[in-house]
Amino acid sequence: MQTLTITKPDDFHLHLRDGVALASIVNHTAAQFARAIVMPNLKPPVVNTEMALAYRDRILKCVDEKYNFEPLMTLYLTDNTSAEVVKVAAESGVVKALKYYPAGATTNSDQGVTDIRKTAVALEAMMGKGLPLLVHGEVTDHDVDVFDREAVFIDRVLAPLVQDFPDLKIVFEHITTHAAVDFVLQSGGKVAATITPQHMLLNRNDLFKGGLQPHHYCLPVLKAETDRLAILDAATSGNPKFFLGTDSAPHARNTKETSCGCAGIYSAYAAIEMYVEAFDKASKLDRLEAFSSRYGADYYGLPHNEEQITLIKQTQTIPATLPLGDNELVPFRAGGTCSWQLKN
Ligand code: NCD
Ligand code: ZN
Secondary structure, three states: OOEEEEEOOEEEEEOOOOHHHHHHHHHHHHOOOOEEEEOOOOOOOOOOHHHHHHHHHHHHHHOOOOOOOEEEEEEEOOOOOOHHHHHHHHHHOOEEEEEEOEOOOOOOOOOOEOOHHHHHHHHHHHHHHOOOEEEOOOOOOOOOOHHHHHHHHHHHHHHHHHHHOOOOOEEEOOOOOHHHHHHHHHOOOOEEEEEOHHHHHOOHHHHOOOOOOHHHOOOOOOOOHHHHHHHHHHHOOOOOOEEEOOOEOOOOHHHHOOOOOOOOOOOHHHHHHHHHHHHHHOOOHHHHHHHHHOHHHHHHOOOOOOOEEEEEOOOEEOOOOEEEOOEEEOOOOOOOEEOOEEOO
């Protein structure tokens, strides 16, 4: 049987939520990943180091003691984030980045940035401290087609931002388009990107296959097959600008199977296996470990993990549902299979 042993990976884009939901899901990630960049879009959002430290404690209390899991904390950038907030964050050693959500772009983003120019003071301070800006790259204008929101964001916001703040580290999160891949490739070494399993494995037809598929709805939304191929190529290219970030985002089943469903795909249950499957299908398994376990750490200036994990090429069935506090969630590929499996 084919096996693959790699340095334990890190997830550079993860939603862990809080309270009973957090307790239900965090060990799926801790079983596979040594560290994760934890997104700050709670209600209310994590806007300062004090809140990030308290959130980190709540996360660690839920992690099974058999795992050695380190949450890497982020702050939610707002129009009012001050230079002092950035300074305290940088000096904490615990906060690793700030997340820029355009107001209204996605789940829990209503307190996001209304105009990036309003954040210049924070961005200057981050540049000075070497703290990366993590970007949800979509415009929210209603006149822009939903499938074009990422490409338009590049032209209207990201390209000018990179010009104005050339020394700012920027991670273009969960990229979904050929345009985003090209932009990252053409930008200097400060610009990198995370790639999710769903954007490597699915295209927008999967939103409608056999009927509306709410569990394939995430933001940025799935794109055309040409885009998926560009994302797959980037992830498996061996270019250190592209690294693993699942964007695993749990939502209770009833909030997705409804007349106005939430955006987010829960992939953490078998995330590394889904990536391995995608790399395997592309005959690029030899490139997986750098993407999952080195490039992201290098970008963030973190040491490589010492632990290893082993994966076996053996089909596993993904559960139809998983508990989420008093509710349940429907994971990525629920009731289906994945051709790889983590060895315990
Ligand atoms: C994320 C969530 O649910 O928090 N949803 C999603 O569709 N990706 C937010 C985000 O990263 O956009
Ligand atoms: Zn996300």
